[in-house]
Amino acid sequence: xxxxxxxxxxxxxxxxxxxxxxxNDGLVEGGAESDLGSMFLPRLVxxxxxxxxxxxxxxxxxxxxxxxxxxxxxxxxTNGFSGVFIYIGIFIAYWFTVPHVxxxxxxxxxxxxxxxxxxxxxxxxxxxxSVITPVLIYYGSKEFLRVYxxxxxx
Amino acid sequence: xxxxIISGFTSILAVGPILGIIAGVVIGITFGAIPGISxxxxxxxxxxxxxxxxxxxxxxxxxxxxKAGIYGGSISAILINTPGAAASFLTAQDGHALTKxxxxxxxxxxxxxxxxxxxxxxxxVLILVAAPFSLISLQAGPIEKVFLLLFAxxxxxxMAGESIPRGLLSCxxxxxxxxxxxxxxxxxxxxxxxxxxxxxxxxxxPMLIGILVMPEVFNVIRKRKIPHxxxxxxxxxNPADNRISFKEFRSVFSTILKSSGIGTFIGALPGLxxxxxxxxxxxxxxxxxxxxxxxxxxxxxxxxAAESANNAVCGSSMIPMLTLSIPGDDVAALLMGAFLIHGxxxxxxxxxxxxxxxxxxxxxxxxxxxxxxGIARSGFKFFVKMASLRRYYIFPCVTVFAFTGAFTxxxxxxxxxxxxxxxxxxxGMRLVGLNPAVFIIGFILTPFLEQNxxxxxxxxxxxxxxxxxxxxxxxFIALSVFFVFxxxxxxxxxxxxxxxxKAA
Amino acid sequence: MKNLNKTLATLTAAVTVTxxxxxxxxxxxxxxxxxxxxxxxxxxxxxxxxxxxxAVEKELGVPVVVIxxxxxxxxxxxxxVARAKNDGYTLINAGLSNMLVTPNFSNTPxxxxxxxxxxxxxxxxxxxxxxxxxxxxxFDDFITGAKSKRVTQGSWGASSxxxxxxxxxxxxAGYTTKYVHAKSAADSMVSVVGGHIDSALxxxxxxxxxxxxxxxxxxxxxxxxDAFPGVPTFADYGIKGSFGGWSGLxxxxxxxxxxxxxxxxxxxxxxxxxxxxxxxxxxxxxxxFRHGPEWVSDLEETYKxxxxxxxxxxxx
Numbered sequence: 001x002x003x004x005x006x007x008x009x010x011x012x013x014x015x016x017x018x019x020x021x022x023x024n025d026g027l028v029e030g031g032a033e034s035d036l037g038s039m040f041l042p043r044l045v046x047x048x049x050x051x052x053x054x055x056x057x058x059x060x061x062x063x064x065x066x067x068x069x070x071x072x073x074x075x076x077x078t079n080g081f082s083g084v085f086i087y088i089g090i091f092i093a094y095w096f097t098v099p100h101v102x103x104x105x106x107x108x109x110x111x112x113x114x115x116x117x118x119x120x121x122x123x124x125x126x127x128x129x130s131v132i133t134p135v136l137i138y139y140g141s142k143e144f145l146r147v148y149x150x151x152x153x154x
Numbered sequence: 155x156x157x158x159i160i161s162g163f164t165s166i167l168a169v170g171p172i173l174g175i176i177a178g179v180v181i182g183i184t185f186g187a188i189p190g191i192s193x194x195x196x197x198x199x200x201x202x203x204x205x206x207x208x209x210x211x212x213x214x215x216x217x218x219x220x221k222a223g224i225y226g227g228s229i230s231a232i233l234i235n236t237p238g239a240a241a242s243f244l245t246a247q248d249g250h251a252l253t254k255x256x257x258x259x260x261x262x263x264x265x266x267x268x269x270x271x272x273x274x275x276x277x278x279v280l281i282l283v284a285a286p287f288s289l290i291s292l293q294a295g296p297i298e299k300v301f302l303l304l305f306a307x308x309x310x311x312x313m314a315g316e317s318i319p320r321g322l323l324s325c326x327x328x329x330x331x332x333x334x335x336x337x338x339x340x341x342x343x344x345x346x347x348x349x350x351x352x353x354x355x356x357x358x359x360p361m362l363i364g365i366l367v368m369p370e371v372f373n374v375i376r377k378r379k380i381p382h383x384x385x386x387x388x389x390x391x392n393p394a395d396n397r398i399s400f401k402e403f404r405s406v407f408s409t410i411l412k413s414s415g416i417g418t419f420i421g422a423l424p425g426l427x428x429x430x431x432x433x434x435x436x437x438x439x440x441x442x443x444x445x446x447x448x449x450x451x452x453x454x455x456x457x458x459a460a461e462s463a464n465n466a467v468c469g470s471s472m473i474p475m476l477t478l479s480i481p482g483d484d485v486a487a488l489l490m491g492a493f494l495i496h497g498x499x500x501x502x503x504x505x506x507x508x509x510x511x512x513x514x515x516x517x518x519x520x521x522x523x524x525x526x527x528g529i530a531r532s533g534f535k536f537f538v539k540m541a542s543l544r545r546y547y548i549f550p551c552v553t554v555f556a557f558t559g560a561f562t563x564x565x566x567x568x569x570x571x572x573x574x575x576x577x578x579x580x581x582g583m584r585l586v587g588l589n590p591a592v593f594i595i596g597f598i599l600t601p602f603l604e605q606n607x608x609x610x611x612x613x614x615x616x617x618x619x620x621x622x623x624x625x626x627x628x629x630f631i632a633l634s635v636f637f638v639f640x641x642x643x644x645x646x647x648x649x650x651x652x653x654x655x656k657a658a
Numbered sequence: 659m660k661n662l663n664k665t666l667a668t669l670t671a672a673v674t675v676t677x678x679x680x681x682x683x684x685x686x687x688x689x690x691x692x693x694x695x696x697x698x699x700x701x702x703x704x705x706x707x708x709x710x711x712x713a714v715e716k717e718l719g720v721p722v723v724v725i726x727x728x729x730x731x732x733x734x735x736x737x738x739v740a741r742a743k744n745d746g747y748t749l750i751n752a753g754l755s756n757m758l759v760t761p762n763f764s765n766t767p768x769x770x771x772x773x774x775x776x777x778x779x780x781x782x783x784x785x786x787x788x789x790x791x792x793x794x795x796x797f798d799d800f801i802t803g804a805k806s807k808r809v810t811q812g813s814w815g816a817s818s819x820x821x822x823x824x825x826x827x828x829x830x831a832g833y834t835t836k837y838v839h840a841k842s843a844a845d846s847m848v849s850v851v852g853g854h855i856d857s858a859l860x861x862x863x864x865x866x867x868x869x870x871x872x873x874x875x876x877x878x879x880x881x882x883x884d885a886f887p888g889v890p891t892f893a894d895y896g897i898k899g900s901f902g903g904w905s906g907l908x909x910x911x912x913x914x915x916x917x918x919x920x921x922x923x924x925x926x927x928x929x930x931x932x933x934x935x936x937x938x939x940x941x942x943x944x945x946x947f948r949h950g951p952e953w954v955s956d957l958e959e960t961y962k963x964x965x966x967x968x969x970x971x972x973x974x
Contacts (some may be wrong), residue, residue, distance in 0.1 A: 004323025006586055017456050021330075032816035034613035038342040041604050045329045052323035052592055059319075071317065076585055080376030087375050090579065094557060095570040107557075111550035118378050120546030131226075133551055137936060142950045146723045147562040148690060187688075198699045198726075203713045205937060295854030296838075336730035339839045341764045341817035343730075350737055350767050354729020425841075479867050480844050480850075485702030493706065494863070498939040501867020564727050565692075605841055612838040613810060613854060 001040035001076040011057030018043055018046035018053075062133035107134035157426035159281065162513030165210060166521055171514075174211040175522050179529050185219075186226020187537065189236035189367045189552050190559030191297030192359070196469075197488050209496035209511055215519030216492050218487050221273055221519075222526050223467055224428065228461055229266040229530075233258060233387065233541035234548060236367040240598070241364060244436050244460035249453035256388040257489055258541075259396025263532050264454050265461045267403060268410055270527050272462030275414040276421065277519045280476075285472075285505070288477035290422050296609035297621060301605045301630040302423065306430050308634040313437030316587045327601075328596025331356060335352035336599065337610050351568055356576075359563035361597070363556050364576030365583075365590045369652035371549050371556075372581045378545070386552040387542045398454070406458040407505020409439050412600045412619025415460040417466025424474045425602045427465035429595050434465030441640055469519065476500045663737055666870070686746055690721040695751040696735025701724045701842075702863060706905040707751045709937045713928035731815065732756035733766050735918060740768035744910040746878065747919030749776065752908040755819040762968040772962045774913050775927045775954050778906030780943035782861040783880035784823055785889070786811075789850050790873050791829070797878040797895055801947065804833035811835035812846025812858030816927040820859045823901045830897045844880045850874060862886070862953050863942030883944075898954070899963065904946065905961050922949045 021027065021042055028038045036147075090113050097106045111130035120126050141147040165171075185196045196219050224239075231242040232249030246635040250260035279287060294302065311322035334345045335355030343547045346352040374585030377385065390396060413435035415592040420431040439459035447454045473487075481487035493500050498508050505512055543550070560573040580590050614620040621627065670771065692712055697703045704726060711722040727735035736756045744750035750756075750773065761769040788802065794800040803809055813820040821837055828834055839854050840846040846858035847865055851873045858865075860876075866875045868874040869886065880901045883889070892901060907925075909917065928934050928949045938945050 003586060027345055029343045029346070031337060031340035032763070032821075034340045034608055034816045035340070036406075036604070036608040038337050038340045038344060041600070042333050042344065043605070044329065045326050046380045049323065049330065052319045052326060055319040056317075056323065058357070073470060073587055080378065083375040083378055084372050084581075087371065088574065091553070091574050095567065095574065098557075098570075099567055103627075108555055111554060111626075114550040115546040115551050117375060118546040120544065126546065129547055132549065133554060136553060141558060141562060145195055145562060145722060146690075146724070147565065149558070149561065150567075153551060194699075201699075202708050205709070205712060207934065211729075233959050290853040292848060295852055295855075296840075336764070337735060338731060338815055338841070341760075341815060350733070354727075354734035357729075373788060474848075478848055479699065479864070480848050484698060484700070484948065487698060489700075491700040491705045491708075491941075494941040495709070497936070497943070499867050499940070501873035502873065503867060565725055566727070605839070607842060609838045609849070609855075612836055615808060615836065655947055 001078055002064075002070045003074045003076050005076050006058045006076070007060035008064070009055045011053035013061075014053040015050050021046040054150055072149060083117060088116065090114060090117070098150050100153060102152040104134055105135075105152065155282075155357070157374040159517065162515075163509065163519035163521075165510065165514040166214065166517040170207060170208065170211045171214055172521075173561075174207075174215035175218045175518065175525050177530070178215040179222040179522065179525050181220025181532065182219040183226040183229070183526075184532060186238065187229040188555055189230045189234070189238060190363045190555040190557075192238060192446055192559070193219055193226065194488070195562060196223065197485060201488060201492055203453050205262045205495055206493060209498060209609065210494075210514045210518065212496065213489070213492055213498075213515050214491055214522065217515075217519060218522045218525070220380040220489065221400075221465070221522055222530075224465055224468055225238065225266070225269045225461075225526060225530065226437040226568055228269065229262065230419075230472055231539050232261045233537060234263060235370045235373075236552060236554075237591075238367065239362070240366070240591040241432035241460060242595040243594075244432055247450045247456055248453045248456040248460075249449075252454075252457075253387055255349040255452060256390035257395045257452075258387055258389075258538055260398060260454065262391060262458045262537070263396075263398040263531075264402075264406075266530050266617035267398060268314070268413075268461040269465040270407075270523050271407075271410050272414040272417055273469050273526075274464040274520065274523050275411070275514070276418045276441035276461075278467040278474050280469050280519075281417050281513075282580065284477055284573070285471050285502075287422055287473050290419070291424060291478055291480070294423055294626065296606040296613060296627040298630075299425075300421070300603070300610050301627045302426070303599060303606065305630040305634045305637075306426065306434065306599065306601075307596070309437050309637045310430065310433045310592055312638050313393065314433055314589050314592050318591070318638075318645065320587050321589055321592055324583065324590070324592040325596035327588070328598075329600040331593075331602075332597040332600035333360075338605075339605065340565075353651075357560075357564050357566070357569045357572055359568040360560035360573035360596060361576045363559055364573045364578075365580035365594060368573070368577035369581040369584055369590070371552055371578075374545055374549055379388060383546055385545065387538060389538075402454065406455050409443075409455050409458050410462045411473040414461040414466040417463035418470040420463075420471030421467035421482065422473045424471070424486070427483050427598060428464045429591070430543065431467045432460040432464040433595060435459045437637070437641070441637075441644065445646065476504055477502055499515055661747055672787075686920055687720045689747060690723050691718070691747050691749065692723050692725055693749045693751060694735045694739050695724055695726050696756055696791075698728050698734035699725065702782070702861070703753055703905050704753055704902070705941050706938070706943050707907075709934060709941075710925070710928065712781050712933045713931060714921070714924040717924035717927050729931070731764070731818070733760060733764065736760075738765045739908075739910060740772045742910050744914075745900050745911040746909060746913050746921075747873050747923075748910065749910050752906045754903045757908065758957070758964050759819040759822055760817075760879060761972075762961075762964045763822065763965070770958070772911055773908035774911050774918070775957060776909050776918050776921050776949065778904055778914075778946060778948045778953060779925065779929070780938055781902050781904040782818075782863065782943055783883065784864060784901040785862070785876045785879040786824075786857055786863045786885075787847065787850060787860045787869070787874050788857045789853060789874050790875055792875065792879065794857070794954040795875075796907075797890065800877055801831050801833050804828075804835050805843065809835050809856040809857060812840055812843075812849055812855050812860075813837045814842055814846070814859075817838050819903065822964065823965060824859050825971070826899055826963070827892065827897055827901065830899075831895065843959040847874065861942075866942055882943075900960070905943070906948075917960075918949075921972070925949070 087139040094110045115126045179576045187192045227238040227242045229245035229566045230243045231237040235250040237246040252261040311325040312318045416435040417431040420426045471486045475486045715722045738749035843860045843864040847857045850858045878887045
């Protein structure tokens with residue numbers, strides 16, 4: 001993938017967001033008066049974002065217009081991205097199930113899923129670590145951190 | 155004063171305090187080294203346990219956890235590229251590059267030596283000149299701090315990024331995200347879109363884990379088809395690649411001294427924090443280095459600069475805490491709580507009212523550094539072995555630790571969503587050449603900037619010339635301009651260098 | 659088959675009995691109690707609560723876990739507890755700011771009536787402090803000065819408890835100040851001692867060390883303290899009202915009376931422990947153990963003062 005195209009798209013997006021921050025008064029609610037005001041710094045930062053985003057996109061746009069080939073960091077390789085999406089899916093499933101089935105039940109499945117995704121096929125040690133680690137973390141955080149991880153609530 | 159230090163040493167060299175220090179160092183290294191879990195949790199939990207033990211034991215133990223925890227973060231940063239703080243991001247860049255080249259031992263040694271030297275130097279400053287040094291913190295009022303912050307922002311933004319606009323854009327994005335939630339100055343809700351959950355802004359820990367730690371998991375997943383043998387931590391057969399010789403240490407010693415100095419100065423100004431110090435020291439080391447091109451690609455000097463500055467902050471952040479009772483960061487606030495509960499009220503009088511205890515604690519700080527050196531050094535083999543395990547054992551664990559770390563911060567499932575969102579964002583930032591660590595620093599420093607800017611405005615009122623009344627302001631404006639100019643020149647040089655190579 | 663049915667029936671019965679008896683016999687507390695502190699670890703409210711938690715834990719026999727849920731000026735943690743179950747296992751560290759001031763001055767999803775007060779353990783009196791070399795030797799000097807020229811005063815947020823209390827005071831004495839909002843009272847003290855601002859609103863834990871080191875002077879304080887004997891009170895100047903921070907414990911509305919009684923009894927015992935008293939003295943908090951209807955009605959009265967103040971400010 002050509003990063004210069006992403007630069008142009010992303011910069012345009014950031015500039016639009018910054019313009020909204022600049023002009024919209026509805027983004028801030030309530031509060032008392034102070035010398036600086038609640039929107040001074042956000043607007044200043046929005047202004048700076050417009051400047052830097054514009055610089056980046058103009059540079060990239062000029063190179064694109066010249067038709068030079070992307071080089072070095074300008075090429076983004078996309079192999080293996082499917083795995084990343086699966087991983088994000090696993091993590092969202094983790095977030096979704098923990099409040100219901102609890103940390104101790106959900107975690108082994110998640111660990112096995114991630115191990116599988118990474119190409120692990122040694123079942124016995126994988127299952128063993130996937131069961132032992134959550135138990136250690138659960139009791140460790142209960143006894144030492146006094147954090148009670150979510151438990152079964154169904 | 156030397157009598158005091160010696161009597162301090164005699165009271166610290168007893169079974170109780172030494173055991174406390176050893177326990178603290180082990181706990182700190184363990185918590186610091188686990189990606190996603192930080193030492194501050196450990197300190198908050200141990201705090202009540204130290205209420206009723208002797209303050210010499212309790213406080214030295216807490217401090218041992220703190221120091222070892224800050225250091226411990228560099229271990230996982232070097233070995234598996236999961237920095238737990240913005241400061242470790244730099245160590246991860248250089249250290250992990252060395253690990254991939256089979257020089258893990260060298261990187262680990264350098265980071266340990268630099269950390270311990272930085273801490274020792276800052277502790278000596280604390281012991282010898284704490285009171286005069288605290289004047290810096292008193293003299294730096296809101297106006298001076300605004301200029302100091304502007305300086306920090308320009309240095310970090312212009313030095314750290316792939317290019318100056320990208321570095322500064324990363325910083326600005328961090329600043330923008332920091333302003334979500336209720337403003338502590340006006341009480342107004344900004345960018346919350348009506349969600350109460352957003353009133354507190356983005357929870358820092360899950361965001362930090364997402365931006366800095368998790369993208370490495372993505373990297374590993376993308377390379378999951380590459381066989382283990384090619385990804386493994388290799389061990390260079392040349393023993394010189396796996397340690398730091400005295401000669402190497404001597405060659406970076408001036409970098410360590412300078413970086414520790416920067417760290418000590420920044421630590422004395424409450425609020426700036428260790429990541430800022432590490433970045434400024436790294437930038438300065440790179441600027442003056444003979445081999446600036448190695449930075450970010452496995453520079454031993456880079457590790458030395460980042461780690462010594464980072465750890466120097468540890469020691470010197472005690473200065474404003476002890477002498478003026480203002481804590482610079484969360485950890486210093488917790489430690490101040492420990493001092494208070496033991497009846498050692500921090501403030502100008504503490505050195506006179508509790509001379510013996512304070513000097514015993516100081517001696518404990520120095521002893522802690524020695525124990526840290528010994529204990530960490532003997533653990534290296536074990537850490538390398540752990541990190542050489544197959545990916546499908548390590549990264550499921552990293553996933554769970556990240557989850558646990560994000561959850562324990564506020565015990566709130568919403569924070570897991572924050573973690574996921576920022577993981578994606580952190581990875582995306584790397585893809586488009588934005589610097590994630592600069593983003594984090596922008597996020598950390600913004601509330602501080604806004605607070606000081608507001609105070610400065612209230613103080614000067616309509617007499618705007620007062621902004622430039624202090625020499626401090628001028629010095630930092632000049633320094634900022636100088637740094638931007640110098641880094642622009644350096645970037646130009648490095649951009650034209652390959653061409654020259656071709657011509658020759 | 660018949661046997662299986664019978665076994666199942668017995669099992670069900672056994673389970674039902676266990677559950678039923680559990681519900682009847684379970685005495686509060688049977689599992690860890692979470693106390694949410696809406697402020698950062700290591701701050702005044704956090705320390706007072708940790709000391710309390712550590713002390714009552716022994717009386718109650720279950721862990722009392724202090725959790726810091728910070729952000730939004732205390733609103734995040736407090737509204738979390740407002741939404742929590744009222745079974746007594748989730749409690750909130752209550753104080754002047756999150757219970758009495760913020761609901762009146764900011765847009766919060768809770769107010770005073772969303773909670774049931776349980777106990778108050780400590781309080782800290784408000785004071786006005788100047789640097790040692792300040793021209794204002796007494797509070798009278800200060801009032802005269804602030805009436806005639808621009809005087810800066812350190813506070814911690816435009817709609818924070820500090821500014822609101824200071825406004826009530828200034829309004830009665832007839833002066834105005836220019837507020838300079840720092841992160842905390844301790845930060846303002848550094849600006850006072852460093853000569854960057856003229857005066858600061860402060861509490862004994864923040865100004866104590868500087869006064870003892872003879873770098874700062876307290877002009878006036880909410881109540882007489884042994885540690886600062888020469889400092890007059892607001893009442894001495896004819897200013898009405900009570901100005902100070904406090905730290906206590908609230909539960910979500912509708913919590914069983916049994917829970918309140920248990921917690922109050924445990925706190926009462928803890929407050930007699932000399933170690934606990936020493937710990938509170940060390941952090942500069944005055945032990946002020948209160949509970950029951952009289953305290954609640956006092957709180958309601960104070961709440962009303964802030965509601966009126968909010969109305970007065972918004973009318974302007």
